[in-house]
Amino acid sequence: MTSSKPVLSNEREVFMDILRGFAIFGILIANLTAGGLGWGPNSEVESQFLLPHLDKQLDFVYTIFIEGKFYSIFSLLFGWGISLQIKRGETSGNQSIGIVKRRLMFMLLLGAVHMLIWPGDIVLFYAILGFFLLPFRRFSNKTLVITGMVLILSPIILYAAKIVWPWVNIPADILRSAGQYTDQYFFGPINEDDADAWVHSTSWWDFFLYNISGFFYRFGYLFFVSRIPKVLGMFLLGYVLGRSDFLKIFIRIKRSFIGL
Template sequence: MAVPLSPTSAQDRIQSLDLLRGIAVLGILLMNIQSFSMPGAAYLNPTAYGNLEGVNHWVWVLSHLFADQKFMTLFSILFGAGILLVSERAKRKSQSPLGFHFSRNFWLLIIGLVHAYLIWYGDILVIYALCSFLVVWLRNKPPRTLLAIGLIVLCIPTLINLFFSASLQFMPPDVLEELRLDWHPSEEMLLAELAEVRGSLAGLLAHNAHAAWEMHTFVFFVLFLWRVSGLMLIGMALYGWGILTASRSASFYKKGMLLGFSIGFPITVYGMFQNFQAGWQMEYSMFTGSAYNYWGSLGLSYGYLCAVMLWSKSTASAEIKSRFAAVGQMALTNYVAQSIIGGIIFYGVGLGLFGQADRLTQLGITLGIWALQFSWSKPWLNSFRFGPLEWTWRSLTYRKLQAMKKS
């Protein structure tokens, strides 16, 4: 007999997943703050805009080394694990895993579209929802198969980049010039973007819509479809092996940290060196030069993952772990809240500081937002069952208003 599905209770949550999710949602702000505060080209090409000397240079180097793509990788892995976790819960209650999965992620897609087109174009929720509709069909494959397919899928953006790199010599001059301007916009283009974002609400929404549409079409098909889907499949494999639930031995996680860091750090550092040597020219850095961090981030993310699982297994710093876990339990609310706070600080409808904060200032703002979210998440969950957006998502998914306050 089917048992009605209901949200996971606090006592049934897996702390290691919430802990890792909390660290990931805070860590991802180190990179997203650049998109909130600077013209879009500066995210991929640090020489496209702003001061890259002295302390600002080292802020960029350290954020690229430790954060760029690493926390997005962890988020994607966790999302893949979540697909299996939710599927298992549905089967235990004799419900349709597929039906619940599609309902759950349809509403995530709607939340993501609102976020992307009305708040911040760099939203990842739309990408996750779309990819989840595809990878769910492989949920019953054994972990070894999921890992193999995931790694193969991850290779596709690298192959696409190699194809584009080899094709540059055959491209018409006007197409090459357009690529160069995408990579390093002219002064006129930068001023136009600054005016749009600092200007009226209508101009900001038009800018957001254009950038979000590009993310959901061209960028999705050449990058995100493959990277996010591949990482989700790897997340399913890691969950299936018990790696994400802190079920393996301390020795296993220590070896995993050593393996991940010894692979990830050298590749990422070498890639940075090569890009600076090439002067961050489009012909190299947009294609071949981007591959080092793409692959190096896998090793570093696995090292982070093992470190967090090792910490989760320990009995030390229980209060700090509970606060990080609370941030993770409210990951959707905290993720969108970061965009709202960024909009208030940088957009013309707020303080209008877009393009005026150097990388050191961005780091200071990031630390301030971390302090807010680290402070508010646990007290909120002491009184309420869900974060505000988690409550909205669950109420839509279960087609019933969920009880919000704890009894």
């Protein structure tokens, strides 16, 4: 059994760490709106300082510049990181795929627990797609780039297909129905108008049970907005960047220009 050791400081890709921190900060900003779940327009936290007359304009800025942008960067870095782990293992003679699979399994378990606290979790989602990424490592960089671009652009066709053929959205509908059934199984019918107040007044145990249905709602949403192919596509592009030593080549070219 091969051992998995922490990466030494001189082996770390500082540029990747900076980008990863930037992406995580962006994801935090993107989740602030969802973090206010349960605080409606009549809530005691509403005040004159929240600039309600700018809500539509700020929502537009949020949608264009924040939502969907930072998770794309993080997805790219995720695929990049997996490729570096595999290369590092091959260089040291370890069975790197086994190490990566164990780490993905740990991510999956961590994400499952985290989803009981926060239904917007991405760790579980990334771990699942990470397993789908591994078989692609056998293909050439050209094939991965083409496949990645097709997956990233596929939502354009999928959105049109959902308008023409509603049955394309059946997976999302099934998951949403499963979430509603789970809620009713644990708590009986819940009035949507009273759901926010219920979340803030219930016990932690009931809150965890309530978030079990969040798993179905979450993945139903991911199917509905076609985020699954987009994220997997970014994984593939990131994997190519890592496998082709893009960063080292970029730094070498940069130093050459500086030396001119």
